[in-house]
Amino acid sequence: MSSEEQVRLPVLDFTKEDLKPGTNSWLSTCKSVRHAFEEHGCFVVVYDKASSDDLQNGVFSSLKELFDLPTETKMKNIYEGKPLKGYVGKHPKIPLHESMGIDEGTTLQGIQCFVQNMWPNGNYQFCTYLLEYAKVSEELNGMVSRMIFESYGMVEHYDKFIGSTSYLLRVLAHKASKQIMPELGFVSHTDKSFTTILHQNHVNALMVETKNGNWIHVDFSSPTSFVVMAGDALMVWSNDRIKSPKHKVVMNGNETRYSLGLFAFYKGILEVPEELVDDEHPLQYKPFDHLALLNFTYSANIKDYCGV
Numbered sequence: 170m171s172s173e174e175q176v177r178l179p180v181l182d183f184t185k186e187d188l189k190p191g192t193n194s195w196l197s198t199c200k201s202v203r204h205a206f207e208e209h210g211c212f213v214v215v216y217d218k219a220s221s222d223d224l225q226n227g228v229f230s231s232l233k234e235l236f237d238l239p240t241e242t243k244m245k246n247i248y249e250g251k252p253l254k255g256y257v258g259k260h261p262k263i264p265l266h267e268s269m270g271i272d273e274g275t276t277l278q279g280i281q282c283f284v285q286n287m288w289p290n291g292n293y294q295f296c297t298y299l300l301e302y303a304k305v306s307e308e309l310n311g312m313v314s315r316m317i318f319e320s321y322g323m324v325e326h327y328d329k330f331i332g333s334t335s336y337l338l339r340v341l342a343h344k345a346s347k348q349i350m351p352e353l354g355f356v357s358h359t360d361k362s363f364t365t366i367l368h369q370n371h372v373n374a375l376m377v378e379t380k381n382g383n384w385i386h387v388d389f390s391s392p393t394s395f396v397v398m399a400g401d402a403l404m405v406w407s408n409d410r411i412k413s414p415k416h417k418v419v420m421n422g423n424e425t426r427y428s429l430g431l432f433a434f435y436k437g438i439l440e441v442p443e444e445l446v447d448d449e450h451p452l453q454y455k456p457f458d459h460l461a462l463l464n465f466t467y468s469a470n471i472k473d474y475c476g477v
């Protein structure tokens with residue numbers, strides 16, 4: 170095995186009791202977050218607020234129940250004019266993949282609205298478990314966002330930023346491959362979000378491209394593990410200090426993989442802060458409307474959208 174193949178993503182511990190703004194462990198974690206983002210574009214976080222057996226079993230059995238619904242029902246997950254939020258499945262290039270977006274998925278209203286289309290008589294368990302999980306994921310995203318601002322010396326911008334953030338929760342199912350060889354579950358892409366928080370059941374399948382162009386497997390099979398991923402908007406905001414990494418899902422083995430992604434979007438115009446422009450880092454991007462990027466063609470390069 171070459172040394173490159175042994176590269177692993179950093180694992181940051183967010184379970185420390187005193188991980189609160191102002192403490193030494195907060196300050197050192199801020200540094201680790203910035204370093205991990207700049208080196209890899211993503212990292213694993215250990216966070217135990219959603220790891221109880223009850224919540225884990227509740228979330229993943231709810232997702233099984235959801236994806237076991239008839240395709241016609243799942244196709245009712247439509248958000249007019251917002252193609253990235255609806256149902257995706259039965260795609261000939263990625264037959265193992267199915268996913269659905271839950272707009273405003275960290276609110277009871279957002280989840281109820283989604284549930285109404287799937288189960289007209291309601292589904293109390295689905296609402297309760299998904300909301301509880303989404304809240305933990307949002308909390309984790311808030312901590313990471315604050316650490317980003319703080320680590321670049323701009324903590325005063327955090328409150329406005331997080332107050333204008335909206336969330337898309339995407340739930341995904343990847344069936345086991347029937348082939349002996351590993352099979353592509355979801356094509357290589359970068360996220361359009363500012364940050365993405367990923368969680369999954371015990372089935373690993375995520376691969377991330379390293380700076381050197383090699384693909385590595387990401388193990389986040391523990392109930393306490395999350396992946397934090399930089400999206401294109403963070404790449405823009407950081408003026409290319411942080412690169413949004415390419416990633417894909419490759420299925421191997423004989424179990425269905427359920428995963429959840431919380432995608433954070435800024436409701437407004439994002440621009441590179443002047444503090445992040447200097448001789449070494451000339452301005453790379455024009456200000457851009459983050460939510461409008463969602464409707465820009467999926468495969469487009471961010472440079473085509475708002476590059477200088």
Ligand SMILES: O=C(O)CCC(=O)C(=O)O
Nearest residue numbers: 339341367375418428430
């Ligand atoms: O299922 C995963 O772990 C990744 C999903 C993903 O990359 C996405 O939905 O953008």
Ligand SMILES: [Fe+2]
Nearest residue numbers: 358359360416
């Ligand atoms: Fe992604």
